Amino acid sequence: MPKRYSTVRGREFGAGMRTAIAHSGMTARQIAAVMDWQEAKVSDMLTGRGGVTLMEVAMFLSVCRIPGAMRDHLLGLFPLLDVQGLWQLHGEHSPIWSRTAHAHVDVAKTLVSWDSHAIPLLLRTPEHMRAILAASPLVPANELDDRLRAFEELLQLRGSVHNCAFYLRESALRSQVGSLEEHLSQLHRIKHLAGEAGITIKVVPQAVGAPPGMAGPFTLLKFKEAAYAPMVWTETENSSLFNEDPSSVKGIETVVRGLDAVSLNPKESTRLITLLLAEEE
Structure with missing residues (x-):
């Protein structure tokens, strides 16, 4: 049955x-x-x-x-098939294209993403992502262009998600990844996205030394299909975890509420990004 x-x-x-x-x-x-x-x-x-x-x-x-x-x-x-969650061990390095991640972002209704030290994955510009990939000793140089194409495809899928919320630290905004021009382009991109319908960006200010979620980045996905349970997606250097356990999801939702409590509101966050741009340009 x-x-x-x-x-x-x-x-x-x-x-x-x-x-x-x-x-x-x-x-x-x-x-x-x-x-x-x-x-x-x-x-x-x-x-x-x-x-x-x-x-x-x-x-x-x-x-x-x-x-x-x-x-x-x-x-x-x-x-x-009835076991909830999937832990994918990728060996020495992650695959170029994650079928599981792409497939679930594609059908997501809402998305909440946090990174404890960097710009969240789905806020990054391709230039920012290239610099991160190039710096990793686990990314073969001959795969760089293919990985960027897979990343850009993931960004396109994110564009179809109805509501996205991103939490990031002020320190991530201040950290220059790539050239100064690429860094400024990344800040401009985040500021532009903050003005788009269906996207909320909140910054955890520098004064909050130890915000909730210090254990690492995550993306919480909820889906259009009633048959799909909410899921938390986390990535390491060479593994991926897709966790549907209701208690685990509830725990991450508690972390999100904690982040919301210590973050600047969207207008304050945009104002901070504008100030950072003025300092750098």
Whole structure:
């Protein structure tokens, strides 16, 4: 029986199955006909709502003729589709393109992002991001342009989110990343975004030495689909965590309220950015 909800693991599985279908050169309807399935059964599988057995998944993948590593990954995910949350270990360095992050930002209704020491990811300009990537010993030089393209695609997806709130520290605004020209461009970009409908930017002033959220950056996502539970996305140098546990989400919501209590309001934040620009220009 298909579930009325889906987990991030289930959606990761569904995305992989869609890739398998594309690899086959057939449509979902054609594969359903080969399997003697109703199309609704394929749809439930692709949305991570279940309705299929492990044997049926293996048969479906055999029809798609996908590479063995991809097959093993999907078959390994399948028994754990009901487990909330997904911790992705990337090895030495993160992938160029995060299918999971892109897919969930794309369908988010609201987004709240905080970074304890830097400009939040989805506020960065491509030039700012290039400087950060170039400084990392874990980013191969020959991947820099591809990673920037993936980042710019993520920024485009963020543009479709109805309501975004960003919290950042004054120290992050003052820290020059890249050239002075790139630094000023980043400040101008944040000031411009602060004036856009659906975007709220609040700055934690320098005087707040230890604000809530010192443990590190996070992005809290809530979704248009009722079947998608709220989720907290966090990144490290070489791992990603997508956490749907209700208690964990509630904890992050408490951190957000704490940040809100110590931050400048949006007008004060914009005024501060204007003053910083005047100091630098």
